[in-house]
Amino acid sequence: MRRLLLKLRRRRALERDMETELAFHRDMAAAHGNPTPFGSTTIIQEQARDLWRFTFLENLWRDLIYGFRGLRRSPALVITALLSLGLGIGVNTGIFSLAVEFLLSEPSVTDPRSIVSVVLGGNSHARPDVVEFVRASGLFAEVVGSNEETFINYDDGAETRQIFCVQTTRNFFAALGGPIAYGRGYVPADPDQVAVLSHHFWRTYLHADPAVVGRTIRLDGRPYTVTGILPRDYRTIVGFGFSPDVFVPRYLADTPLAISARLKPGMTIGQARAAVLTVARRLDQALPDQQSYTINTEVTTAGGFDRFHSQSQLQTVGLFFVMLLAVVGLVLLVACLNVASLLLARGSARRQELAIRLSLGAGRGRLFQQLLVESLLLAIAGAAAGLLLHQALAAGLANLQLPLPFPIRLHLQLDWRVLSYAILLTGFATLACGMLPAWRSIKRSIAADLRRDSRMRGQRALVTVQVALSVVVLTAGSLFLRNLWHAHAISPGFDVVHTLRADVNLPPAAYRDTAHKRAYVAAGLRALSALPGIQTVAAARIVPFTDNTIFGSQLTFPDTGRQVHTQFNWNAVSPDYFRAMSIPILAGRTFLSNEDDHSVHHVIVNRTFAARYLDNRGVLGRTFLWGDNKAPYTIIAVVADTKNMTIGEDPRAQLYENLASIANDRTRLQFVLRSATPPAAQLRAVHDALRRVEPNAGLEVSTLYSSIGLAFLPSQVGAVLLGGMGILGLLLAAVGLYGVMVYAVSRRTREIGVRLALGANRRDILRMILGSAAKLVLTGSAAGLLCAFFLVKPLALFLVPGLHPADPLSFIAVAALLAATALLACGSPARSAAAVDPGSSLRYE
Amino acid sequence: MAKSDSPMLLQGTLDLLILHALGRGPLHGYSIAETIHLLSDQALKVEEGSLYPALYRLELDGAIKAQWGLSENNRKAKYYEITRRGRKLLAAQQETWNRLSVGIQRVLGSSR
Numbered sequence: 007m008r009r010l011l012l013k014l015r016r017r018r019a020l021e022r023d024m025e026t027e028l029a030f031h032r033d034m035a036a037a038h039g040n041p042t043p044f045g046s047t048t049i050i051q052e053q054a055r056d057l058w059r060f061t062f063l064e065n066l067w068r069d070l071i072y073g074f075r076g077l078r079r080s081p082a083l084v085i086t087a088l089l090s091l092g093l094g095i096g097v098n099t100g101i102f103s104l105a106v107e108f109l110l111s112e113p114s115v116t117d118p119r120s121i122v123s124v125v126l127g128g129n130s131h132a133r134p135d136v137v138e139f140v141r142a143s144g145l146f147a148e149v150v151g152s153n154e155e156t157f158i159n160y161d162d163g164a165e166t167r168q169i170f171c172v173q174t175t176r177n178f179f180a181a182l183g184g185p186i187a188y189g190r191g192y193v194p195a196d197p198d199q200v201a202v203l204s205h206h207f208w209r210t211y212l213h214a215d216p217a218v219v220g221r222t223i224r225l226d227g228r229p230y231t232v233t234g235i236l237p238r239d240y241r242t243i244v245g246f247g248f249s250p251d252v253f254v255p256r257y258l259a260d261t262p263l264a265i266s267a268r269l270k271p272g273m274t275i276g277q278a279r280a281a282v283l284t285v286a287r288r289l290d291q292a293l294p295d296q297q298s299y300t301i302n303t304e305v306t307t308a309g310g311f312d313r314f315h316s317q318s319q320l321q322t323v324g325l326f327f328v329m330l331l332a333v334v335g336l337v338l339l340v341a342c343l344n345v346a347s348l349l350l351a352r353g354s355a356r357r358q359e360l361a362i363r364l365s366l367g368a369g370r371g372r373l374f375q376q377l378l379v380e381s382l383l384l385a386i387a388g389a390a391a392g393l394l395l396h397q398a399l400a401a402g403l404a405n406l407q408l409p410l411p412f413p414i415r416l417h418l419q420l421d422w423r424v425l426s427y428a429i430l431l432t433g434f435a436t437l438a439c440g441m442l443p444a445w446r447s448i449k450r451s452i453a454a455d456l457r458r459d460s461r462m463r464g465q466r467a468l469v470t471v472q473v474a475l476s477v478v479v480l481t482a483g484s485l486f487l488r489n490l491w492h493a494h495a496i497s498p499g500f501d502v503v504h505t506l507r508a509d510v511n512l513p514p515a516a517y518r519d520t521a522h523k524r525a526y527v528a529a530g531l532r533a534l535s536a537l538p539g540i541q542t543v544a545a546a547r548i549v550p551f552t553d554n555t556i557f558g559s560q561l562t563f564p565d566t567g568r569q570v571h572t573q574f575n576w577n578a579v580s581p582d583y584f585r586a587m588s589i590p591i592l593a594g595r596t597f598l599s600n601e602d603d604h605s606v607h608h609v610i611v612n613r614t615f616a617a618r619y620l621d622n623r624g625v626l627g628r629t630f631l632w633g634d635n636k637a638p639y640t641i642i643a644v645v646a647d648t649k650n651m652t653i654g655e656d657p658r659a660q661l662y663e664n665l666a667s668i669a670n671d672r673t674r675l676q677f678v679l680r681s682a683t684p685p686a687a688q689l690r691a692v693h694d695a696l697r698r699v700e701p702n703a704g705l706e707v708s709t710l711y712s713s714i715g716l717a718f719l720p721s722q723v724g725a726v727l728l729g730g731m732g733i734l735g736l737l738l739a740a741v742g743l744y745g746v747m748v749y750a751v752s753r754r755t756r757e758i759g760v761r762l763a764l765g766a767n768r769r770d771i772l773r774m775i776l777g778s779a780a781k782l783v784l785t786g787s788a789a790g791l792l793c794a795f796f797l798v799k800p801l802a803l804f805l806v807p808g809l810h811p812a813d814p815l816s817f818i819a820v821a822a823l824l825a826a827t828a829l830l831a832c833g834s835p836a837r838s839a840a841a842v843d844p845g846s847s848l849r850y851e
Numbered sequence: 852m853a854k855s856d857s858p859m860l861l862q863g864t865l866d867l868l869i870l871h872a873l874g875r876g877p878l879h880g881y882s883i884a885e886t887i888h889l890l891s892d893q894a895l896k897v898e899e900g901s902l903y904p905a906l907y908r909l910e911l912d913g914a915i916k917a918q919w920g921l922s923e924n925n926r927k928a929k930y931y932e933i934t935r936r937g938r939k940l941l942a943a944q945q946e947t948w949n950r951l952s953v954g955i956q957r958v959l960g961s962s963r
Contacts, residue, residue: 023929024903026929027880027929028899028903030880030881030926030928031899032899035881050899050903053904057904057907057908057911
């Protein structure tokens with residue numbers, strides 16, 4: 007290819023050389039008495055040009071000009087192609103770059119490939135001294151810790167609001183490197199209260215003023231000096247579009263930290279894994295707690311493609327995207343078939359032109375190339391429209407606030423991967439649009455027999471395929487819709503209908519110790535239970551579906567001496583929590599409101615915990631030792647399971663402690679309330695009551711139903727995207743069907759006129775036209791449903807348990823929707839057929 | 852367009868002949884034709900109409916390379932030279948040709 011271009015540039019020189027050379031040859035030949043036959047020079051030049059591909063390029067150029075002119079004369083075709091292909095290519099590149107951004111993007115740090123995340127003993131987060139231990143071990147080039155699950159109160163002088171804050175070790179920015187838009191990241195030498203702001207926060211609350219760097223903002227009532235602003239498309243090491251508002255050095259003494267580390271040059275992840283185990287073993291000996299750091303210890307790549315190898319839930323997400331790409335690919339195919347059907351119609355109008363050119367000696371290959379160049383032009387125009395759509399989608403997504411309990415902002419980019427995908431799609435669209443029409447128009451121009459019936463066969467076949475494809479896409483979409491309903495029907499294990507939740511973030515300066523927090527909880531509970539219409543009030547550290555922290559802990563049962571490694575979700579709650587949430591207590595009793603006896607800890611476990619770790623035998627009153635606590639824990643009750651993170655998840659073990667008896671180091675608290683009146687009507691009253699108890703707290707009150715939106719996210723995304731794609735595909739197919747019917751009616755006008763003149767009544771005509779449409783739709787949907795039946799099987803992976811991919815209701819709904827759309831698409835052509843005036847239609851020709 | 856009073860050349864044999872001629876040293880187009888003519892005891896005559904396209908093709912393939920020089924009568928002429936790749940090609944084609952001609956000889960001999 008490179009050589010070809012080079013030749014093209016030197017074309018003039020090449021041809022001059024050739025002439026000189028041939029002149030020399032002829033002179034020599036003449037001198038030796040061999041005159042050259044006339045005309046042979048031209049032939050040589052032609053052959054040489056062919057050889058150097060000039061002919062090919064010249065023809066291509068001519069075809070482009072010709073095609074461009076031809077298309078300018080048929081704006082309807084161009085507009086349809088632009089819309090169909092633009093939508094098709096737009097959504098395809100959109101989903102593709104979403105997948106690239108979500109799954110493959112690398113964090114905005116220096117040399118992102120060398121960053122790994124380290125999990126010790128199955129704990130997602132480790133104590134600060136453990137992080138320090140790993141750092142001091144010298145195993146890694148750099149070790150940083152960060153806690154991404156913190157809210158902090160931002161006070162702009164007028165109002166206090168909770169913003170999302172990441173606490174990090176001091177070396178965070180220095181060790182990771184990476185871009186800063188204004189100012190700099192904080193360094194270990196900085197004072198305690200410094201902050202780095204996200205672009206979004208800076209724009210939303212600080213008017214995008216660069217002079218903010220060096221000034222102070224008030225967080226949790228304390229002044230923090232802003233050292234820097236992150237760039238707009240900063241990607242955190244957590245990935246997945248997670249974009250917190252502010253980064254500050256760790257300010258709470260015991261905040262557990264997720265460990266990220268930079269591999270030393272030349273160290274592979276396998277070596278790191280082995281080396282971390284030795285560090286974990288030393289940790290087990292060095293730290294005086296019951297925790298075993300060697301079990302469930304992992305080192306995984308922080309970003310990029312490698313993450314797939316180590317994290318199995320990611321593979322499911324990856325498959326989900328592959329499925330989405332397949333579905334939008336089908337939609338693009340439906341769009342291409344629309345254009346193909348128009349090109350077919352155009353081809354039969356151009357039959358004469360092609361026949362003349364063929365008879366004048368044009369090669370079939372040349373004509374084929376010319377026709378394909380036309381669809382290439384259409385595809386390129388469609389791709390340009392598609393990329394515009396992609397940019398619009400990207401801009402929309404960047405500003406979209408997703409209904410999630412943590413900030414996710416995705417920055418779609420037109421990078422080389424997306425552009426190459428768009429080019430690939432353009433090639434695909436060219437062939438899908440152009441192959442069949444080009445082949446058929448050439449074949450038809452050669453064949454003498456031009457029966458009317460055969461002329462429509464191509465278009466009818468295309469519409470049938472379109473209908474079939476739309477059915478497949480629609481079936482997938484409707485399955486996810488059903489999944490959404492089904493997911494809503496599954497109980498999360500607690501009441502989401504009658505409940506509210508207040509999310510409180512206390513100012514840490516005023517609530518430094520546990521006693522203060524307990525006093526606040528008591529005051530809050532009192533104030534809330536005094537509200538009219540509120541039946542039960544409870545406090546908790548965590549509300550399900552908002553916190554994915556998993557404890558991996560070694561429990562020791564003194565009675566048998568058995569040690570068990572457990573993994574469970576943890577919560578600390580007030581006694582009425584189970585009543586407020588309607589979580590049934592299966593055995594035992596709930597906590598007492600004032601258990602001042604700290605010699606013994608009471609805990610409540612869920613059914614799965616009892617079954618998994620205690621074999622359901624002698625659960626009540628069972629004691630165990632946990633962590634570095636000398637006092638034993640006693641199980642006083644077993645409660646029913648709840649879902650904790652997703653609606654479809656397998657049961658998880660859970661352990662509850664009494665909120666009143668733990669040493670509470672965190673200032674974030676939850677109240678859950680059970681209301682006799684509709685909970686949405688209580689929002690204001692609850693907000694005001696809690697404001698009165700502590701005016702300086704960050705406060706957010708919502709219905710529990712709305713705050714667990716995350717649980718429904720996978721089904722919602724699936725339902726919205728696939729449902730949308732299904733509708734889009736159906737619309738495109740309807741347009742195709744409409745076009746074919748209009749065309750068919752216009753072709754059969756004379757035939758209809760004859761029939762009417764011979765005594766057929768209008769109902770017969772209507773039946774005839776609708777019948778031919780029905781045949782198309784029925785064949786298409788039968789084929790589509792059959793394909794869908796097999797193709798949607800793998801979707802079971804993404805559906806909630808209990809919903810089968812071959813869900814008959816979905817299939818029936820799709821068939822009904824399709825029939826209705828088809829009827830709409832055929833209505834007007836059929837009516838115009840029935841309205842044909844026999845007299846004028848016969849006079850017409 | 853092989854209008855020629857010399858025997859028709861088999862497809863591909865022209866490449867072989869050109870490469871063979873160039874194997875003895877760089878030559879310009881006319882002298883390649885002359886060399887083949889002489890070496891074949893005037894049995895084969897290569898027309899410019901087939902010679903030059905073949906030369907350009909071989910040059911594109913990288914089997915030979917061209918350079919402008921001065922001819923024996925002091926005129927500007929394009930000299931072709933065989934490349935290492937061309938020598939390999941020559942050896943391979945020669946081998947194929949030998950087998951082919953031996954085969955053909957046998958067939959013709961047995962039918963006699």
